[in-house]
Amino acid sequence: xxxxxxxxxxxxxxxxxxxxxxxxxxxxxxxxxxxxxxxxxxxxxxxxxxxxxxxxxxxxxxxxxxxxxxxxxxxxxxxxxxxxxxxxxxxxxxxxxxxxxxxxxxxxxxxxxxxxxxxxxxxxxxxxxxxxxxxxxxxxxxxxxxxxxxxxxxxxxxxxxxxxxxxxxxxxxxxxxxxxxxxxxxxxxxxxxxxxxxxxxxxxxxxxxxxxxxxxxxxxxxxxxxxxxxxxxxxxxxxxxxxxxxxxxxxxxxxxxxxxxxxxxxxxxxxxxxxxxxxxxxxxxxxx
Amino acid sequence: xxxxxxxxxxxxxxxxxxxxxxxxxxxxxxxxxxxxxxxxxxxxxxxxxxxxxxxxxxxxxxxxxxxxxxxxxxxxxxxxxxxxxxxxxxxxxxxxxxxxxxxxxxxxxxxxxxxxxxxxxxxxxxxxxxxxxxxxxxxxxxxxxxxxxxxxxxxxxxxxxxxxxxxxxxxxxxxxxxxxxxxxxxxxxxxxxxxxxxxxxxxxxxxxxxxxxxxxxxxxxxxxxxxxxxxxxxxxxxxxxxxxxxxxxxxxxxxxxxxxxxxxxxxxxxxxxxxxxxxxxxxxxxxxxxxxxxxxxxxxxxxxxxxxxxxxxxxxxxxxxxxxxxxxxxxxxxxxxxxxxxxxxxxxxxxxxxxxxxxxxxxxxxxxxxxxxxxxxxxxxxxxxxxxxxxxxxxxxxxxxxxxxxxxxxxxxxxxxxxxxxxxxxxxxxxxxxxxxxxxxxxxxxxxxxxxxx
Numbered sequence: 001x002x003x004x005x006x007x008x009x010x011x012x013x014x015x016x017x018x019x020x021x022x023x024x025x026x027x028x029x030x031x032x033x034x035x036x037x038x039x040x041x042x043x044x045x046x047x048x049x050x051x052x053x054x055x056x057x058x059x060x061x062x063x064x065x066x067x068x069x070x071x072x073x074x075x076x077x078x079x080x081x082x083x084x085x086x087x088x089x090x091x092x093x094x095x096x097x098x099x100x101x102x103x104x105x106x107x108x109x110x111x112x113x114x115x116x117x118x119x120x121x122x123x124x125x126x127x128x129x130x131x132x133x134x135x136x137x138x139x140x141x142x143x144x145x146x147x148x149x150x151x152x153x154x155x156x157x158x159x160x161x162x163x164x165x166x167x168x169x170x171x172x173x174x175x176x177x178x179x180x181x182x183x184x185x186x187x188x189x190x191x192x193x194x195x196x197x198x199x200x201x202x203x204x205x206x207x208x209x210x211x212x213x214x215x216x217x218x219x220x221x222x223x224x225x226x227x228x229x230x231x232x233x234x235x236x237x238x239x240x241x242x243x244x245x246x247x248x249x250x251x252x253x254x255x256x257x258x259x260x261x262x263x264x265x266x267x268x269x270x271x272x273x274x275x276x277x278x279x280x281x282x283x284x285x286x287x288x
Numbered sequence: 289x290x291x292x293x294x295x296x297x298x299x300x301x302x303x304x305x306x307x308x309x310x311x312x313x314x315x316x317x318x319x320x321x322x323x324x325x326x327x328x329x330x331x332x333x334x335x336x337x338x339x340x341x342x343x344x345x346x347x348x349x350x351x352x353x354x355x356x357x358x359x360x361x362x363x364x365x366x367x368x369x370x371x372x373x374x375x376x377x378x379x380x381x382x383x384x385x386x387x388x389x390x391x392x393x394x395x396x397x398x399x400x401x402x403x404x405x406x407x408x409x410x411x412x413x414x415x416x417x418x419x420x421x422x423x424x425x426x427x428x429x430x431x432x433x434x435x436x437x438x439x440x441x442x443x444x445x446x447x448x449x450x451x452x453x454x455x456x457x458x459x460x461x462x463x464x465x466x467x468x469x470x471x472x473x474x475x476x477x478x479x480x481x482x483x484x485x486x487x488x489x490x491x492x493x494x495x496x497x498x499x500x501x502x503x504x505x506x507x508x509x510x511x512x513x514x515x516x517x518x519x520x521x522x523x524x525x526x527x528x529x530x531x532x533x534x535x536x537x538x539x540x541x542x543x544x545x546x547x548x549x550x551x552x553x554x555x556x557x558x559x560x561x562x563x564x565x566x567x568x569x570x571x572x573x574x575x576x577x578x579x580x581x582x583x584x585x586x587x588x589x590x591x592x593x594x595x596x597x598x599x600x601x602x603x604x605x606x607x608x609x610x611x612x613x614x615x616x617x618x619x620x621x622x623x624x625x626x627x628x629x630x631x632x633x634x635x636x637x638x639x640x641x642x643x644x645x646x647x648x649x650x651x652x653x654x655x656x657x658x659x660x661x662x663x664x665x666x667x668x669x670x671x672x673x674x675x676x677x678x679x680x681x682x683x684x685x686x687x688x689x690x691x692x693x694x695x696x697x698x699x700x701x702x703x704x705x706x707x708x709x710x711x712x713x714x715x716x717x718x719x720x721x722x723x724x725x726x727x728x729x730x731x732x733x734x735x736x737x738x739x740x741x742x
Contacts, residue, residue, distance in 0.1 A: 036738045038403040039382045040619065046738050053734045059727075126554035143549050148714065235709055250375050251396075251697045253403055256738075 033259035043256065050260035061261070063236055064244040065268075067152065071240070072219040075156045079215055080208060082163045087170035088200070101171070108165035116228040119158050120145070148235040155225060155238060166211045173207035174200070202285040209284045213276055220269050241265060330362040333626035336377065337391035338370040346649045354633045361626035363389070377618070381405050386618035388627040392441055393613045395690040395700060400616075401435035402694040402741060407617040408438035412628045417637045424640075424656045426682045432612045432689050441614030442631050445652040447576040448608040448681045449505060451477070452583075455591035457484055457495075457571040467593045474509060474600035477572070478539065484571040485543070493543065493551040498572040500536045503707040504700075505574055507532040508607035508688040509597050514703065515691035522691055522699065522728060525721040528603075533710050533717035535600070545713050561586035576611075577678035581651040584672065594674040596681060607686035644668075651675075653682040694740065695731055702727045 008015070033050055035043035054061050090101050107115070122129050123144035131141030144154045177200065185195045201208075223242040226232060232239035232247075245265070249258035326332045339347040344367060351363045366387070368376055374394055380386040400406050413421060421430065428448070433441030455465035461483050463469075471477040481498025488494050500506055507513055512528030515521070523529075540548055555564045565573045566587045574597055583590060599605045615631045617624050635655060636643020641662035647654055648668040654660035660679055669676055681687065690696055702724055710720035 036740065038405075039378055041404045044739060049738050053737065057730060057734055059730075124553055126550050143546070143553065146549050146553055148712065233705075233708060235712060235714055236705060247701070250378070251701070252695070253378075253399055 029259040029262060032256050033263050035256045035259075036254075037256040037259075038253040039255050046256065050257045051264075053257070054260055054264060060236070060239065060244060064239045064241045067237065067239055068220060068222065068241040071152060071156065071222065072216060074153070075159045076212065076215045076219055078156060079159060079163055079166065080211060082160050083166040083170050083211065084201075084204065084208065086163060086167045087174055088196075090167065090171060091174045101168075105164040105168055108162045112224045113228060115158075115161060116225050119161070120229055123154055123158075145230055146234065148237040151230055151234060151237045155229070158225065166215070169211060170204065170207055173204045177203040205284040206286055209276070209280050213273055216272055216276070217269055220265060220272075326362045326364065328362055330358065330360060331623055331626055333361050333363045333389060333623050333630055334387040335363050335365045335389040335391075335627075335630065336368050336373070336387040337365060338368060338373050338393060339391070340367055340370075343650070349649065350634050350646050354630055357633065358629075361623070361629055363626075363630050378405065381618050381620055384620055386620050388617065388621040388623045389630055390616050390618055391444075391613065392616050394697070395611065396697050397433050397441040397614060397616070398435040398692045398694050398696050401438070401440040405619055406440040407619055407621065407624060408440060409433075409442055409617065409628070409631070410439040413637075417632065420637055420640075420656070424658055426654075426656060427685060428610050428612075428653075428682055428687045428689070429655045432610070433614055435692055435694075441612075441616045442635055443612045443655070444615055444634065445613045445647075445650060446682065447578065447611040448653065448678055448687060449574050449576055449597065450608070450677045450681060451498075451572050451595050451597055452565055452575055452579060452592055453572040453595070454565070454568065455593060457497075457568070465591075465593060467595050470593070470595040471598055473598050474535070474603065477598055481572055482542075491547070493547055495568060496543070496551065496570050499543070499548075499570065500539050500574070501711065503529065503533050503536065503703060503710075504609045504688075506536055506597075508609055508686060509599050509603050510535070511602070511604045511607075513688040514699070515689075515693070522693060524703070524728060525725045530717055530721055531600070533707065533720065536707075537710050537713070537717050540711055541713070565592075566590065577653060577675060578651045580672050580675045580678075592674070594677040596677055604686040606681060606684035607688070608681055608684070610687045610689050612689070653678055657683070695728075695735060698731055699728060702731075 032043055034045060034047060035050075036046050037043035086104060090097060090104065094100075121127075123131075125131055125141060125143040125146055128141075128144070130144070134141040142150045145151050181199050181203065182195060185199050190198065221242050222240050223246065226238050226240045226243050227246070230238040232243055241261070242265075245258050245261045248254045248261060335351070337347060348365060351365050355362050370393070374396075377386070377390055397406070410418065410421075428446050429443045432443045432446075433439055451470070453465070453470070458465035461480075463480060463483070471480055477498060478500075481496070484495070484497025485493065486495040504514075507529050510528045510532040512526055512532050514524060514529075516523040543551075555569055560582055563575075563579065563582065563586075564570055565575070565579070566583070580594070583592065596606050597608065599607065615634065617627045617631070621627055632638060634643060634646060636646075636659060640654075640656055640659035641664065644654065644659045644662040644664040646652075647659065648664060654662075654665050659665055660682075669679065691699060693699060706720040706724035706727075709715045709723070710717045715723065
């Protein structure tokens with residue numbers, strides 16, 4: 001017991017920091033979500049008014065939630081497919097593979113702000129590189145971020161730029177698959193597609209599941225790119241939930257309402273993660 | 289490696305914590321002892337601002353001159369990045385350690401005043417200062433920064449908008465560029481703009497004569513706006529605003545929405561030397577007074593003139609929207625008297641002629657006819673004759689400002705969103721304004737439900 005106390009004493013700076021800067025704000029926000037609060041004057045208790053307005057009287061709340069769901073529904077599966085495909089390619093035994101892996105991983109460590117600014121130029125309808133390349137093959141490119149119908153798909157495309165981060169995890173997962181499973185499959189006459197379908201993907205499913213959950217959590221907090229590139233426009237087509245939450249908190253000084261939004265988001269993420277965990281019993285295979 | 293004995297480990301952990309606490313105490317003591325006076329033995333006045341690059345030395349010159357004039361206070365400026373200046377400022381007020389003076393670019397004086405974030409300023413004025421402020425300053429200077437009868441932000445710089453036009457483009461189209469012959473009606477200006485449009489072989493716009501955009505920019509000329517002073521209430525879905533938005537949308541339709549989208553995307557950023565007016569992408573541009581200095585700097589050989597936006601039939605002449613920046617004293621400022629001294633000095637309440645030097649250095653409008661008539665300001669107008677149009681606008685009564693309501697940030701965001709919807713052709717102007725009114729009414733009832741003071 002005494003030994004434990006010594007350990008606690010050593011980690012006490014972290015524990016104190018966690019309690020003060022994570023646990024306390026986290027719990028405070030529960031209380032604040034039931035108040036009217038502008039961060040300067042004391043919070044005033046308003047009961048469930050913030051939640052009531054959110055759910056019944058704020059179309060932008062539903063719109064921003066819809067935008068976020070649509071984005072998640074496209075970007076997360078696409079990110080998984082691209083990440084797995086890239087990892088499969090980079091798992092081949094080719095000369096200079098380390099260099100290729102580094103190249104594909106590099107974009108994921110570029111700061112989001114820098115990436116966003118570069119992509120603003122790439123997707124410029126008139127002078128951007130993407131439309132210039134499309135023009136070379138006779139295609140007139142769309143207005144990308146300038147169009148209400150194209151802005152969200154443009155951000156989805158851009159999200160693939162950072163797929164290198166999950167690719168590394170898939171790659172580690174692929175390396176973990178025992179080679180005897182492939183040997184057995186080959187002996188049984190399995191084609192490459194059958195080996196992928198019945199060996200690689202099932203064995204990789206715990207990693208896919210991990211990236212799916214982390215990806216969903218990340219997507220529901222999608223903010224920086226929209227803040228820098230579109231500010232929610234055009235026509236609120238990229239008004240993501242986190243962006244609206246930020247506006248409520250820091251532009252309209254409605255911290256109580258923003259706290260309520262944060263808790264609704266927390267519950268949404270928890271619910272979706274719960275559903276994912278429930279479904280994983282059917283499709284995630286753990287070795288042994 | 290020998291195992292650490294438990295007694296020693298406990299002592300070590302306690303030592304680490306003790307050193308940490310000691311350090312924290314030391315720093316707080318140092319801050320306490322450093323607070324009352326600067327190295328020059330004067331009371332420090334901490335001033336946060338967002339002026340960077342070429343504007344930073346201009347602003348610092350004001351501080352240097354103020355400090356040179358003082359034996360009691362010393363202003364210590366700190367430049368904070370514009371992107372997160374508001375959140376840093378709000379947190380500093382919430383934390384009880386705000387600056388003494390905060391430059392404010394966000395049009396949120398009412399929101400912040402209602403939140404108890406700012407201190408009233410008019411109560412600090414002496415009778416002479418109040419007399420100057422009430423009776424001599426231009427309406428656009430005097431009428432901004434108020435909330436519920438108190439002045440919370442002293443207007444320093446005001447942006448108003450007029451038409452810049454390229455003389456050579458006019459000549460090529462066979463139009464006399466003499467400012468006296470500039471169209472006297474918006475209808476005339478629109479027809480002229482059409483004449484100046486240019487397209488390439490594929491029909492893409494290479495130059496736009498005159499492109500109206502932005503409800504806030506055009507509503508004033510139509511006699512519209514967003515706040516009714518007589519009822520002290522917002523006024524959004526008005527016939528005047530509808531006319532203004534319809535005019536903008538009609539012009540967009542004439543040029544073609546998709547063609548316009550591509551033309552706008554091809555334009556360089558609006559900043560400094562990149563302003564599309566300079567490279568000839570537009571012949572007439574409704575823009576702010578700061579462009580005069582920029583043109584002198586980045587395109588000294590460009591022949592251009594400036595004229596007020598002409599009124600449409602039944603509209604208002606010499607009208608413009610205005611955007612202002614302020615100096616404020618936050619709640620909890622430790623040296624608010626010094627802060628007020630600095631604000632007065634810069635605003636020139638005691639000596640408008642002296643402050644004219646600062647306004648001209650920034651390319652700002654004069655705050656009063658007395659400042660405009662000062663030798664410094666007159667010399668500035670002689671150097672930049674095109675600036676006179678903006679000085680004339682400053683004296684106009686048809687300048688529209690951000691409504692002084694506590695939900696003004698929400699209001700301006702929604703005006704912009706409704707404008708965007710209409711300008712893109714997704715809804716009709718009438719539907720956009722009705723939707724805007726509905727959004728704002730809903731927000732107000734929500735605020736009422738939450739117990740906010742209207």
